[in-house]
Amino acid sequence: MNKNATPTEVANVVAHIVERGFRPVEMPGADRLAIGVLGSNAASIRDAIVDLPGVVDAVPVSKPYKQVTREWHPEATVVDVASVRFGDGSCAVIAGPCAVESRGQLLDIARAVHDAGAAMLRGGAFKPRTSPYSFRGLGVEGLEHLAEARALTGLPIVTEVLNPSDVEAVAEHADMLQVGTRNAQNFSLLEAVGEARRPVLLKRGLSNTVEEWLLAAEYVVSHGNPDVVLCERGIRTFETGTRNTLDLSAVPLVKSLSHLPVIVDPSHATGHRHLVASMALAAMAAGADGLMLEVHTDPEAALSDGPQSLTVPMFQELMGRLRRLAESLDRRLATAPSPKVGVSPA
Amino acid sequence: MNKNATPTEVANVVAHIVERGFRPVEMPGADRLAIGVLGSNAASIRDAIVDLPGVVDAVPVSKPYKQVTREWHPEATVVDVASVRFGDGSCAVIAGPCAVESRGQLLDIARAVHDAGAAMLRGGAFKPRTSPYSFRGLGVEGLEHLAEARALTGLPIVTEVLNPSDVEAVAEHADMLQVGTRNAQNFSLLEAVGEARRPVLLKRGLSNTVEEWLLAAEYVVSHGNPDVVLCERGIRTFETGTRNTLDLSAVPLVKSLSHLPVIVDPSHATGHRHLVASMALAAMAAGADGLMLEVHTDPEAALSDGPQSLTVPMFQELMGRLRRLAESLDRRLATAPSPKVGVSPA
Amino acid sequence: MNKNATPTEVANVVAHIVERGFRPVEMPGADRLAIGVLGSNAASIRDAIVDLPGVVDAVPVSKPYKQVTREWHPEATVVDVASVRFGDGSCAVIAGPCAVESRGQLLDIARAVHDAGAAMLRGGAFKPRTSPYSFRGLGVEGLEHLAEARALTGLPIVTEVLNPSDVEAVAEHADMLQVGTRNAQNFSLLEAVGEARRPVLLKRGLSNTVEEWLLAAEYVVSHGNPDVVLCERGIRTFETGTRNTLDLSAVPLVKSLSHLPVIVDPSHATGHRHLVASMALAAMAAGADGLMLEVHTDPEAALSDGPQSLTVPMFQELMGRLRRLAESLDRRLATAPSPKVGVSPA
């Protein structure tokens, strides 16, 4: 529908659809309302509705997800996270610790990844843990440390949100809201971040098909938030030599199906730091719009996921290799914004 | 710790643990506080703490989950849901529609499954759906229909809860709270139902190992709710001939590892009604403490999961076969409580 | 085609098929030649060929496998292995050691399983092993021990064949040829046993879909051997609590798609002897036409698969439970033929 379509015009289109035996579904988007037409041979209705008042176009979409398809929106979407852009051809490297463990740990790592060229900072304040007895994160205190790290380095922040009721608090401190792999089909949470005013980093569920993953993105977009970045982080298979199986083919597959940007997290996928660099390079070569990497100043002492965290020197070396690879692909690494005026890095 | 252990006694035990280089974790349970001792060779600390004031016993537990293990609690736990008992050797059949679609639909099905011998009624009011455009359930109205069906038939109600903020409302109407497969590692929700005063039906996650499933149960129990019934409902594999792959071996495996009851949902597992009866019989033979079956008076018209719903005559026939099978195993089918006095079935 | 159809009649039918733009495929079977018609809308050709000379009937088959479908052959096939019948409603228990380790070991186990009521004896002479350094079986010597065990007890023998060039030698000693899970798509071997004059026990491949499994059976049948018994033995999934994941739903699924008998091997599926009895009972309740169980007189000393072998007392107890379960299902356990006259058990 036209952006300015009136309720009467919408009702008229709906009536036409019902009359012809199809099922109309209102699909609210960021800019305008779309009306889905469900039913077999739904494309046959096109002529009957395309010229009704308030209708901009009638687009046949063959997939169960609609607004995230290339059919719906042929050009690549660029998601802007505090000036770091995903989907514009550059490759944005997000780096940082798995969990915020202390102010000192976070600031040290933030400075190190910033100086090595990262574009954004990651760090968990609310940690989903398989065991109720594992370290669960510092909570709001962790968010405050993240905000301080951003002030010092300029790096925008992405951090995970676990509970619909925490979305507002996390959105206050973070530049981007992460939905983790175990919540990839937590539809209450997807709706909550769909109503938030922050870009969303949507990890693929541990055993979600690409179709289910795009339907999860559709939840977010259909609740009004068009700024979704997808993140492949490995799927669960029979192989035990790696923590998960990184499904890099999902990168070109998703990019052919959807206009949304896709990044890759080789740290969680492989689970072993000596495999991370190879898979980071491979991900960029496969066309990923960004990378998410765990880096720690002292991986042996990390409270979670130490074995998969790169050391700072490993990260520095990898950034050099990524830069050179980007050039050969006519791409470049995205850069972080400067810290705000009046705040100087220590 | 003893039920009446004082804070000072607890602190003293904790201090002894820390002093010896181990990590103490307080594990609150329904009856009393336990203190976990983490670290390699933790069993060596036994002699040093078992005689401290307030300590009842020191039990070595080799698994990452603790309170749900047989080591912790050797006897089978019996979970009582409004007089229907899971884990006492009987087999409790829970039946009903996938979703509550209307008052009439639900009451018809409730009467039919009651008359055929079901012990409890299932029906979704809040439905998790892969697509944001699918039928999402009637919400609170659905809960009210369920409560009416219970009043008419006596059948206790189990229904799914999706959002931590809905737990209270669902617990008001339902006798048992279901956590679905897509929320099996939604730790916020597990904590919320752990604090509720209702038994919990915890489905296994689509790609969760038995260990992860038991850790999810540990979340609920460690938040104070000991009444957890586990439900195997099929896992995700490469096989496409069935909707999921029913992992029946998980029944004896879980029962050897844990004291919690386990039931089986062959409807979601197979996805095809002509396979449900065979797998229901197999599940009982494998030792399941109950079954969860989708039944619909008009499966072709069902708003969700029609292809896997048994018709009423199929359900009636299956109940006869289950009864006979139970006898040969020296078991019996659990029966529903009578409706409360003063309420008569229509 | 009619059993006595002449080459000219066959050629005439083929010509009619080609003329109409379809692709004819000759599908030789045990009794008669069938001619498959491939191409979209192939069913439309029925009227044009059903009355040609030599044609018995024209049957539309919607699956990629043809001769093993229920559409092709609606009644259940009964496979007779030296008088033990699979598919006639009874349940045939095949028991014995994973590998033939010595004459004494085999004869002891054979007597024990015979006395407990087994219908057939299993035992590997040629063992497929993941590592080239593991025990590979006694080879021909093992076959001779098996033949001796049959002479003593009357139990028909099933044993695995690994190499097309060994089929003849194995068929000389064994009553049934087993194709193992790692050879389930070894098409050279499938063709070789398809040309042998012995019934075939076809295990499902470790990661084969039901469709691929039935296509493997189609290889055997289309090479002239109609006597195929399928064996579900667990598939590979992410779950590590059991050796494989027993896909019991495959039993009713295969029986709805195919007329071939299906048995279940809970020993390889679960990998742990304490889970075997539950799954054996479940398999029978699910409708399996037989069971394949590993039994050892001294599992701790077994050269392969000790942890999953039942002890003799466990097997005896299980047989009693199976017998009682069979009665409740109006079935019975198949019994072994008597040893041949003139040979007396030691």
Place this chain on the structure above:
Amino acid sequence: MNKNATPTEVANVVAHIVERGFRPVEMPGADRLAIGVLGSNAASIRDAIVDLPGVVDAVPVSKPYKQVTREWHPEATVVDVASVRFGDGSCAVIAGPCAVESRGQLLDIARAVHDAGAAMLRGGAFKPRTSPYSFRGLGVEGLEHLAEARALTGLPIVTEVLNPSDVEAVAEHADMLQVGTRNAQNFSLLEAVGEARRPVLLKRGLSNTVEEWLLAAEYVVSHGNPDVVLCERGIRTFETGTRNTLDLSAVPLVKSLSHLPVIVDPSHATGHRHLVASMALAAMAAGADGLMLEVHTDPEAALSDGPQSLTVPMFQELMGRLRRLAESLDRRLATAPSPKVGVSPA
């Protein structure tokens, strides 16, 4: 053992091992005999045997596979296939049709991939097919076409062998023997190619772990053939958006565990030609020693695997991108040897 160790020296070492309670396993290799020592704490025997006559060294190997480990042979093995070298840092592109369909088809494709820079030619003469009714290849005639294509272009040939009894015939025409994914645990075939005098291309089994894959390679090496190139070609998972799931992490993982070269087949892995180029680039970036690509002059008419075959123009463009990527990684594409003197391309 020393290359010139005498039988007496070998027997002496074996006796020492047995005496100390361990199990000796003779592991014949290409150059010399190794004696494995199996048993817990086997490393403790080192001092007792390292100085015995004929012993070169005693190396502790912690894996079930031995001769293929980096512990056994720290330097990368270079496999030479008619002058095309795998494992020397270059990247060798093998290209050609899935199946040899006719002389003309093969020669056309051979010339096209040669001119675009391929180093070797692939093409199936014996095709393993899931259905017995699919095109099975031209057999020996196909081998002759391959030999002719080599004579014309100089491209060495790799083709699949299915049956141990065919190894000799295939080795006569081909420069490299391919063992396909369905035969990855066909131990009879692995032994047969282990005795052949040709390098072996060993595809990973559809659901084989990296450990099983390396054990399969150990079969070949322990039968005397050290020239094994591993090929990752996608594993079976729940994802249906691609034909298989390409496990690129296996490349750095295998290279850390083993000294053998590893190549990648993105055609079978993805199953869709529009995904092949991205994954070919990713594979090289991940460190693959080569690529195997299906190319067809007329994919729509291909008798097998048409949808995943690159067209010639797509292949030409990809080769340009691979060349540029190789440079940025300080690598280069391997080149084909010249055709033999006296044979000129048509």
